Amino acid sequence: TRCRAACVSCGLLEDPFVEPFSSNDNSMRPEPLIMRGTVIRTVTIDHFLRSLLSPDTQVVNLGCGFDTRSAKHPNHVFYEVDLIEVLSRKQKVLNSNTTRYIDCDLDDADLLFEKLINAGLSFDEPIIILAECCLMYLQRDSVVKFFTKMRQHCHAKLDVITFDAIQLTDQFGKRMSMNLPVSMPLFESCRGISDYLNIFTSLNCVDQFDMRHAESILDDELKGRLNEKCRLDEYEEWHLICMHYIFCRFTN
Numbered sequence: 001t002r003c004r005a006a007c008v009s010c011g012l013l014e015d016p017f018v019e020p021f022s023s024n025d026n027s028m029r030p031e032p033l034i035m036r037g038t039v040i041r042t043v044t045i046d047h048f049l050r051s052l053l054s055p056d057t058q059v060v061n062l063g064c065g066f067d068t069r070s071a072k073h074p075n076h077v078f079y080e081v082d083l084i085e086v087l088s089r090k091q092k093v094l095n096s097n098t099t100r101y102i103d104c105d106l107d108d109a110d111l112l113f114e115k116l117i118n119a120g121l122s123f124d125e126p127i128i129i130l131a132e133c134c135l136m137y138l139q140r141d142s143v144v145k146f147f148t149k150m151r152q153h154c155h156a157k158l159d160v161i162t163f164d165a166i167q168l169t170d171q172f173g174k175r176m177s178m179n180l181p182v183s184m185p186l187f188e189s190c191r192g193i194s195d196y197l198n199i200f201t202s203l204n205c206v207d208q209f210d211m212r213h214a215e216s217i218l219d220d221e222l223k224g225r226l227n228e229k230c231r232l233d234e235y236e237e238w239h240l241i242c243m244h245y246i247f248c249r250f251t252n
């Protein structure tokens with residue numbers, strides 16, 4: 001969140017709601033690599049979301065953290081799922097009649113499904129599920145179980161947007177795995193893009209690309225601002241990082 005706020009302050013992103021969630025210490029600007037990645041993933045997911053939203057679409061935001069998309073789309077019902085300590089703070093700042101806050105461990109697929117139903121999620125209206133950089137921290141079986149249940153029960157259109165790190169079998173991927181700061185079971189269980197996509201066999205993959213491709217399709221104005229504000233001394237490490245993060249869109 002501090003990085004997103006830094007991107008807003010230097011004109012790379014627009015987000016009038018992020019400031020209350022950022023650190024009070026603005027003296028340390030995030031590294032250009034991190035800021036560049038934040039801009040690309042935010043813009044790409046925003047594009048996916050805008051292109052899929054219809055007037056009656058419901059949005060389920062898994063591991064929502066301090067994401068502010070619910071405030072940017074006040075005419076849509078958002079189901080924000082995370083731990084209670086995150087949601088309590090978020091609800092105080094972004095209190096909305098169209099947002100449902102759901103405290104749940106994402107690894108408990110049955111409980112998550114039940115809580116979404118109890119909060120009012122309708123399977124007769126279109127649903128978009130956002131999973132931005134959160135599935136990789138979960139158990140593979142939990143992820144498979146949840147999306148299979150969603151696919152089985154949805155009578156209307158279901159779209160899933162994911163952004164995750166993937167473990168390729170190159171040296172950089174092995175180094176990523178060795179240097180994990182926390183447990184990332186799904187990341188460790190996947191050995192490449194096809195392995196990741198196989199988690200979602202109950203759905204149809206309609207789009208998938210890595211972060212380098214996402215950067216290449218940004219508009220020229222934003223590319224120019226990125227090169228000005230987040231200039232890199234060398235691009236080899238950046239390109240390696242980009243290859244190990246993937247955007248996907250699935251549908252029923």
